[in-house]
Amino acid sequence: MIISEPFIRSWFALQSQLISGLQHAYIDLHGAGVLPGGLTVSYPDNLDSTVELSLAAQLARRSGAPVTGTSISKEDGATILRIACPMQLGEHADGALVVEVKAPPDRQAAVLQLLKWGESWLNLALEQRDEEPESEGYKRLIQTGMAQKDYRDTVTVVLALLRVRTACTRVALGYSTENGVKLDTISELGELDFRSTRVKSIESAMTEALQHGSTVSCSNSDNDTGEFPQQRRLVESGSLSGVFCVPILQGLCNPLVICFEFANGFSHESSRRAVCEEGATIVAPLLELHREQKRPWLHRLKALCHEGIQQLLDVNGRQKRIGLMVFVLLLVLFAQSDGEYRVPASATLEGTVQRAVIAPFEGYILDARARAGQQVAEGDLLARLDDRELLGERRRLRAEQGELAEQHRQAVATLDHGKAKIFEAQLEQAQAKLSLVQDQLSRTELRAPLGGLVISGDWSRSLGVPVQRGDLLFQIAPLDEYQIVMKVSDKDIAEVKVGQQGLLTLSALPRDTVRFTVSGISTMAPVETIEPAFRVEAALQETLLGLRPGMQGVAKIVVGEHRRWWIWTHDLTDWLRLQLWRLWP
Missing domain, CATH: 3.30.450 (Beta-Lactamase)
Incomplete structure (x- = not known):
């Protein structure tokens, strides 16, 4: 150590x-x-x-x-x-x-x-x-290098620690290019003068080692200068005792070369050579990782595409790649083919005719026989209003009518024609009031105007509740006449036309679909909705057992033929066009 x-x-x-x-x-x-x-x-x-x-x-x-x-x-x-x-x-x-x-x-x-x-x-x-195991020293080196956020800081720290681990004077790092090796950094040196003879000598020596494909060493005591002349020139120009140039070729997208310079104490011993090769092999992936992260995204994309093309052209796994290419080709052809474009919308099943049962006059609920969800026949009693006040009013009017009739007879008998005319008018007025009360009594029983399903109204737990004239008490829809009410988004309403057909799938009957035809389109969307949606009505072409008013589901309206790639991407492209238009000056 x-x-x-x-x-x-x-x-x-x-x-x-x-x-x-x-x-x-x-x-x-x-x-x-x-x-x-x-x-x-x-x-x-x-x-x-x-x-x-x-x-x-x-x-x-x-x-x-x-x-x-x-x-x-x-x-x-x-x-x-x-x-x-x-x-x-x-x-x-x-x-x-x-x-x-x-x-x-x-x-x-x-x-x-x-x-x-x-x-x-x-x-x-x-x-x-x-x-302490040798790996612990390199472990700390890697941890220190990974802790740096900037690529230049990482290179500076790693090369400085690598210089200490290998006991050399300087460490230089270079990356492979089309024209050879480009020097990147020298330990403990800040800015490099790439026009200097020293830098050019290092780059030439690194290029020579990269072309050789393995570690190249040279010392000032070597007599043979013919095999690696650039290494000899580097040693002589820097007054060094020797150098090791270690190229790293495998496992990296871009090969690199690390050059170890020794001012004194250089030897061709295998242990010293192994230490340099081990250090270069360990730090190379870390340096390559940080360098790739530093490069612009466009360069990384080009490198990724180049790597993918090389893998496709590689002999190993050719059958899998051919299968993948065939699959991609079929997917492209399928995307270019025409398909049925359908506009989705949330749908609700409603009765074609909905009859309302309202309160005929002010009163109180005396009895309730029907509730929402109950099937009724035409004329069935739904509810009864309290008629006690009306009965009392009818008895009073009948008594008043009898009294006025008696007074009218006496006036006629006494030949008092003036009083007779007055009593006759009062008698007609009492008769009109009596007829009105009698009519109200006949309407205290609320009966179903048609046979069907009660879709709203439950007064069984509200007996005695006062109601006003015109209050909605029940709604009844027939069981054999339905229509579909859809909410179509404003982004798709331009594609929808009257007469178009579609399919409906209800949440209660997910295994069955119902065909329909668009019969009406609202000209404006409700203001109170969060997202604009237009009301579209459609008539059922067929019915299913178990249909009930109020059922909800998903409807898809067939609007025409388009390319499948357009069907898959038009929502995104339309949104991008809108955003571009919004940002365009």
């Missing part, structure tokens, strides 16, 4: 808590566990100069023993202990550590002991990290 600068800084933070008075620290490490050229880290990171600390570290490393010294602080005159001791971090690295501590000279042994403990802790942490 590679010892990184953040790892050492976290260790410095722990040492500052253990060693009180720690002012400065400096570490210089070399070996297989650090990047080529070594690793130097200072604490704090804003030191003005580390020359003296570097010299002390070199002295301790050469002597192999701790080197100590003291100085006086210029700020407060306190004693500053400077201790430089060699460090051995197992097989990872070796070097030296220098610390400056504000403490008296008698604390020198205690500080040395704390530094030894810190070195032991550092070795233990490195051993635990060595025991």
Whole structure:
């Protein structure tokens, strides 16, 4: 594994808590566990100069023993202990550590002991990290890359972490184009000058590796320069010790090449080559995914169509694709054929004739024999109004009539013609009132005007309720004469004409259909409806057993022949035309 600068800084933070008075620290490490050229880290990171600390570290490393010294602080005159001791971090690295501590000279042994403990802790942490599976490091790399939202941020983070994982100097990424490989990014570099010789050398080396089809390596010590001249030119132009160019061809829509540059410490060892190939193979799908997401939708659509055409032309699974193409062809032909276009509408079954039974005068419900849903015959008693007041009025009028008749006879007998005329007029008036009461008594019994079904009216639980003259008490419709009332949307009403035929399916009789003919169309839609719908009436061409007024269902009016694709899509196209017209200036 590679010892990184953040790892050492976290260790410095722990040492500052253990060693009180720690002012400065400096570490210089070399070996297989650090990047080529070594690793130097200072604490704090804003030191003005580390020359003296570097010299002390070199002295301790050469002597192999701790080197100590003291100085006086210029700020407060306190004693500053400077201790430089060699460090051995197992097989990872070796070097030296220098610390400056504000403490008296008698604390020198205690500080040395704390530094030894810190070195032991550092070795233990490195051993635990060595025991960690290699896949865990790449797992964190992938998670870090996926956490980035922008493609450029993803590439920057992934290439930086990949450089650390492979212990190389730089990592370059390029994508395949029609003219070769186009350089996309170089780790730890912002903007690229694509006209520079350096960039062109990298692109040429990547193109050479892509044409070769497998990993290409080259070092400054190779004598044979004929097989991969572009790799040799890249090494020489960048003063590198060697390069690995790893092309990734399989599993990607667009092949890519990752180039690993080593300023020092390059070798053709299979382990180093395997590390670079493994890292390139792992990060390639992540980079390709983010790159595809960044591309405009039109480019993604073109790539998808190109991929679909290639799959159709592929030999594997040809029979399935031929079957799919035949199915699509048949579907297109079927869509181009003519079909019956029908306008759907909600429908209600009503009686052709509906007779109303209304209250003939003001009164009270005395008895109710029928209710909604009951079948009645012509003349059947439906309800009876209270006639007690009318009977009393009839008796009073009869008595008054008898009295007036007697007075009229006496006036005639006495030859009083004036009174006789008056009594005669009053007698005719009483007779008229009596006839009116008698007529009202005859209408207290409400009878069915025709045989059929009572479709509204239930007074059996409202006995004694007062009614006014003209109140609707019952509605009766015949059982053998029906019409269909449909509500057709305003979007389809222009297609509907009188005389057109259709089919009706009722919710109560879903297995049967009834044919009908349009007989009337309303000229305007009701204002109170939420969505404009026109009333369309139709006459039944046949009847079914079990039909009842008030049944609801779905009717479809046949309006003509159209192409099936138009039938399927005209609602959408009409809506789009309307929206375009609305937005058009």
